[in-house]
Amino acid sequence: MSAPTLDAPRRALPRWATSFGPQIVAGLILGVVIGLVARAMPDAADGNENWLVGTVKTIGSSYVALLTVAVIPLIFTAVVSSIANLRNVANAARLAVQTLLWFAITAFVAVLVGIVVGLVTQPGANTSVDADAAKAPASGGSWWAFLTGLVPQNFLGLGAKTTVTGGQVTDGAVSGLSATTSLSFNVLQLLVVAIAIGIAALKVGEKAEPFLNFNAALLAIVQKVLWWIIRLAPIGTAALIAKAVATYGWDAIGQLGMFTLAVYIGLAIVFFVVYPILIRVHGLSVRNFYSGVWPATQLGFVSRSSIGTLPLTERVTERNLGVPREYASFAVPLGSTTKMDGCAAVYPAIAAIFVAEFYGVNLSLTDYLLIIVVSVIGSAATAGTTGATVMLTLTLSTLGLPLAGVGLLLAVEPIVDMGRTAVNVTGQALVPTIVAKREKILDESLYNAPRQGDPFADEDLEPAR
Numbered sequence: 001m002s003a004p005t006l007d008a009p010r011r012a013l014p015r016w017a018t019s020f021g022p023q024i025v026a027g028l029i030l031g032v033v034i035g036l037v038a039r040a041m042p043d044a045a046d047g048n049e050n051w052l053v054g055t056v057k058t059i060g061s062s063y064v065a066l067l068t069v070a071v072i073p074l075i076f077t078a079v080v081s082s083i084a085n086l087r088n089v090a091n092a093a094r095l096a097v098q099t100l101l102w103f104a105i106t107a108f109v110a111v112l113v114g115i116v117v118g119l120v121t122q123p124g125a126n127t128s129v130d131a132d133a134a135k136a137p138a139s140g141g142s143w144w145a146f147l148t149g150l151v152p153q154n155f156l157g158l159g160a161k162t163t164v165t166g167g168q169v170t171d172g173a174v175s176g177l178s179a180t181t182s183l184s185f186n187v188l189q190l191l192v193v194a195i196a197i198g199i200a201a202l203k204v205g206e207k208a209e210p211f212l213n214f215n216a217a218l219l220a221i222v223q224k225v226l227w228w229i230i231r232l233a234p235i236g237t238a239a240l241i242a243k244a245v246a247t248y249g250w251d252a253i254g255q256l257g258m259f260t261l262a263v264y265i266g267l268a269i270v271f272f273v274v275y276p277i278l279i280r281v282h283g284l285s286v287r288n289f290y291s292g293v294w295p296a297t298q299l300g301f302v303s304r305s306s307i308g309t310l311p312l313t314e315r316v317t318e319r320n321l322g323v324p325r326e327y328a329s330f331a332v333p334l335g336s337t338t339k340m341d342g343c344a345a346v347y348p349a350i351a352a353i354f355v356a357e358f359y360g361v362n363l364s365l366t367d368y369l370l371i372i373v374v375s376v377i378g379s380a381a382t383a384g385t386t387g388a389t390v391m392l393t394l395t396l397s398t399l400g401l402p403l404a405g406v407g408l409l410l411a412v413e414p415i416v417d418m419g420r421t422a423v424n425v426t427g428q429a430l431v432p433t434i435v436a437k438r439e440k441i442l443d444e445s446l447y448n449a450p451r452q453g454d455p456f457a458d459e460d461l462e463p464a465r
Contacts, residue, residue: 024298027237031056031302034238035245049247056242063229063236064308070226074311076194077219078329083198084212085326091439098435099331103339104376106278106427110270110341111375114349115368117266123259123350124357191333226311233299233312240302244418256412259354266346267419275430282437284447291451292320293429300425304417309425310336317429320451322443323436331435335428340391342420342427345375348395355396355405367399374398389413 038052049057201208276286290297296313303309314332317323323331349371356363374395389406396403436442 023234024237024295027234028241028298028302031238031241032245034242038242038246053243053246056239056246059239060236060243060303063232063239064303064305066229066232067303067308067311068305070222070229070311071307072190073218073222074226074314075190075329075333077215077222078314078325079191079194079333080198080201080212080215081219082326082329083195084201084215095327095435095439096330098438099334099431102431102434103335106274106341106431107339107345107376108372109274110266110345110427111349111372113269113274114266114346114375115353115371117262117269117346118350118353121258121262121265121350122353122357123256123262124354126258127256127354127358223315226315230295230312230315233295237298237302244302244414256409259350259409260412260416262350262354263347263416264419266350267342267423270341270346271423271426275426278430278434282434284433284437288448289321289430289433292316292447293426296429297422297426301418301422304414304421306336306340306421306424306428309421313425313428317432320446321429321433322446323432324441324443327436327441328432331432332428335431339428339431340420340424342423343417344391346423347416347420348375348392351392351409352395352399352401354409355401356399358405358408359402361401363399370398371395 034052034056038050038056041050041052201212275289279286279289293316296309296316299312300306300309306313310333313336314328317328317332318325352371353363355361356367392406392409393403396405433442433447
């Protein structure tokens with residue numbers, strides 16, 4: 001009688017259970033279910049959110065925070081390394097010009113779509129929103145803010161804000177005060193610093209080689225840590241979509257139903273019509289583009305943050321779409337603040353038409369031309385303080401429309417922001433892909449590589465360097 005073997009094969013898990021793509025879909029479905037359950041649960045007696053809503057909010061915000069933490073070291077090391085590697089690229093200046101040109105071209109088409117959809121749907125005339133909801137925002141965008149925002153305030157473009165809350169006065173003394181300090185960073189300032197240091201390292205020459213080698217090693221470490229964070233995306237996705245379903249209040253669409261529908265129609269036209277046409281015109285597969293950019297698009301949708309999604313956007317642009325790292329590490333971070341077809345083109349065009357119709361202001365041909373101009377080049381003015389509300393204030397002030405109209409749209413802001421950010425992120429990957437194809441530096445073997453449900457091409461296929 002033979003002894004039982006110890007090497008009996010174990011049954012492997014099915015591919016759908018271990019592949020990243022299906023895990024993301026499962027996260028989306030699970031998030032919707034959790035969100036619906038959370039909405040059905042009674043709130044705490046004191047009126048605060050229930051424990052399930054609080055849990056998914058914490059998990060979702062923590063995941064976005066993890067990605068955001070990776071932004072500073074990723075941008076700095078990637079840009080410095082890119083500049084060092086661009087020594088071997090003869091058309092670096094041409095790449096930069098082409099990138100900005102295609103940013104403008106796609107923004108121009110997107111704002112035209114927004115204007116046409118706004119004129120057809122007339123969202124301001126088909127609304128019952130209360131005029132009492134009108135409220136001017138606390139801050140807005142300006143060209144001067146853009147120019148001053150380019151000047152770095154410190155080495156990494158970091159900023160700090162302290163908020164003091166609470167406190168009571170007893171016998172002339174103040175007690176019970178609490179202060180919270182939050183840090184933020186300006187991506188454009190960080191880009192300026194990284195570009196300056198990279199160029200300086202090239203000018204120094206051989207003496208800077210140890211620094212460039214250290215930077216390259218640090219970039220490899222940052223990318224490895226980032227990949228670990230990205231692998232948590234199914235959990236983050238489930239929590240973020242659960243938070244959206246549970247807290248955004250889809251019933252809040254109510255009086256702004258036509259406006260919300262108009263925005264999503266405009267976004268859908270850009271996403272499903274304009275982008276595919278541009279892809280096909282350049283001889284690329286539409287299916288491969290969307291399967292490649294999907295991880296970043298879906299994370300942008302649920303996180304509502306182009307900056308938070310930036311590390312993943314850059315990775316899919318390199319790893320899936322075949323854009324050389326030297327170019328992608330410049331174009332994607334720049335696009336994350338200045339390339340926003342959703343927030344800076346479709347949305348402000350429709351919102352401006354809504355505000356004009358609501359207040360009974362007739363827009364002239366000149367006004368529509370101004371909307372186009374502001375949308376094509378105006379997103380740069382909001383780069384230091386990204387956000388569709390800031391972009392909208394810039395558009396309304398340029399047209400002379402009441403800034404109080406911004407408050408009319410705040411009820412559905414989170415809902416429309418999900419679609420806007422998804423389009424933003426997709427466009428931020430699209431332009432580098434198009435430019436790389438036009439300049440004949442796109443690695444089409446990576447672009448066309450079978451993904452088989454995974455978010456990235458086979459790791460044995462190295463991206464173009």
